[in-house]
Amino acid sequence: MNTTNMIPLYAEVFLLVAASAILLIDMFLSEGKRSITYVLSLLTLLVCGYFSYVDYAAGTTVYTFNNMFVSDPMSNLLKLFTYVSVGMTLIYARQYATDRGMLSGNLGGEFYVLALFSLLGQMVMISGNSLLSIYLGIELMSLALYALVALRRDNAQATEAAMKYFILGAMASGFLLYGMSMIYGATGTLDLSKxxxxxxxxxxxxxxxxxxxxFLVAGLAFKLGAVPFHMWVPDVYQGSPTAVTLLLGGAPKLATFAVCIRLLVEGLLPMAVDWQQMLLVLAVLSLAIGNLTAIAQSNIKRMLAYSTIAQMGFVLLGLLAGVVGTNRTGAPxxxxxxxxxxxxxxxxxxxxxxxxxxxARAGFEADELADFKGLSKRNGWYAVLMSIMMFSLAGVPPMLGFAAKFSVLAAVLGTGQIxxxxLAVMFSLIGAFYYLRVVKMMWFDEPTDSTPLSIPGDMNLVLSLNGLALVVVGMLPGPLLASCLSAMTKTLNT
Incomplete structure (x- = not known):
């Protein structure tokens, strides 16, 4: 294999080498110097971002490893946002993980290293062009996440969540593998284009x-957390340390979306009529059960878990709106x-x-809705930021979530399925209740806790930029929408 063919793999190769090096370096660091592992992890993400951005800017599609790996505009754009998601998670999680002993003693910097290895699995999933490479990516991501959920070995909730996630995850992997074996048996090839x-x-x-x-759709639905394969989501979200919950609920969703495109659109588009009907059932059930069940939750992590189930219903709506009969013009x-x-x-x-x-602080998780009461009186800016997040999830203009919901609904409406x-609008209105309930608690209820809020400067900065970006991009969604459309169009055309 010549050097030119390795260029699309530079980000993955660098991440593998860097994660292994960070693991070795961390072994020789004292507890007080654990910040070196943190900085090296963020630098690794920056370098990977550079490689992926160069490939994205080139706008070309390159295959390598006997067509098992593809670098195209869609994969590179998704990778960039995956780096951003993991980077934000590491920044948000540093103080939280330190307070809970996740970065000390025998654990050391495993949190960072496992996060990087799960990211490597996600990158392989995003660029997989073979049934085999996609499955290997899924397993690499999943094994790292299983270990992360169980990282706090002395915590009963985390251990229980890890067991549930591992057992159900193994079952989902079995579904995927069995489905892939059936496809391979029928077609005689692992290459998605073939x-x-x-x-x-x-x-x-x-x-x-x-x-x-x-079986393929069942396995993908589990990874997305769509009904009726959602049973693991609330328990694992609640039982995992909050930092790990974010690693579970963030970037992996982008990787799973990419796998849906690779398998269903690039590999099995001739069978769109069949898998769109399956996605229709999954989407409607996810919207209904996700939104209705979230209303009854008093734990905010469980509420956001059911919210995730409902949000994935919208992603599935976009996927099922691509083909109308034999007409594929609306697919991009x-x-x-x-x-x-x-x-x-x-x-x-x-x-x-x-x-x-x-x-959250040492010995206190802040995972109940009541913990957000009176937040505006404790710190007005954080109440504003959380309000932005809730309004965006609810789809209230001018937040980014509104533009996202509008674009998906426009695509569904374009298929004639009024x-x-x-139905999607109605369930979104129902869902707005539990998001706005959090906003009401923050601004109108009296605080139950008067402990001062103190967080590191980097977390404060990134969290503020995160919130402001949802407003700014929500008011000007054109560039991001255009980037997604351009990337998807170029990818489908190749």
Missing amino acids: VALAAASGTIKPTILVFGLV AAYSAAMFYAITYVMTTAGSFGMIMVL WLTV
Whole structure:
């Protein structure tokens, strides 16, 4: 393999080498110098961001490793936001993890190293162009996340959450692998472009492909947290340390979205009629159960978990709006709307969990809704930031969440499914209740805790930029929408 073919892999190779080096360096650091691991991790993300941005700016599609790995505009744009999400998580989590002993003693810098290895898995998922490479990426990401959930070994809740996540995750991996084996058995290839040709040839019994497709969709639905494969989400979100919950609920959603595009759109688009019907059921159930169940929650992490289930319903709406009968002209717009929504969700949920970590302190998790009462009287700016996050998740203009919901609803409306658009709007209105309840508690209730809020300067800066970006980009969503549309169009055309 010549050097030119390795260029698309520079970000992944650098991340692998850097994560391994950070693990070794951390072994020789004393507890007081653990910040070196933190800084090296952020520098690693910056360098990876540089490599991916250069590839994204080139706007080309390059295949390597016998077509098992692809670098295209969609993959590079998603990787950039994945770096941003993981970087924000590390910044938000530093004080939280320090207070809970997650960066000291025998644990050392494993939190940072495991986060980087999970990111490497996500990058492989995003650029996978083979059933095998995609599965390897999923397993690399999942194994690192299993360990992260169980990082606080002395915490019963975290241990229970890790067991649930591991067992159900193994089952989902089994679904995916079985579905992939059926697709491979039917088409005789692991290469997604060849799978697409075989599926369109008409020489394969559709029953076998549909059978494999059912298992594929089930595995993907688990990774997204869509109903009825959502049972792990609330328990794992609540039981995990908040820093790990953000690693679970943020960047992996972008990677799973990319896998949906790779498998369903690039690999099995000839079967769009079949998998769109499955996604329709998943989307409606997710919107209904996610929004309705969230209303009954008193724990904010469980509330945001059910919120995630509902938000993934919107992503699925964008994915199912790409093909109408045999007409595929609206595919780039629909899939880019889903991509825009996934990015918006990740950026917003990062700020939401960041605010939970702002209120948390040693020995206190701040994961109940009541902990946010009277936040405006304790610190007005943090109340403003959390309000922005809640308004964005609810889809209130001019926040970014409104633009994201509007773009997806416009794509669904373009397919002529007015009933589905109305249903999505109705469930969004129901969902607005539990978001606005948090805002009401912060501004109109009396505080139950008068402890001063003190956070590191880097966390304060990034959290403020996170909140302001949701407002600014929400008022001017054009450039980000155009980037998503351009990336998706170029990717689908190749």
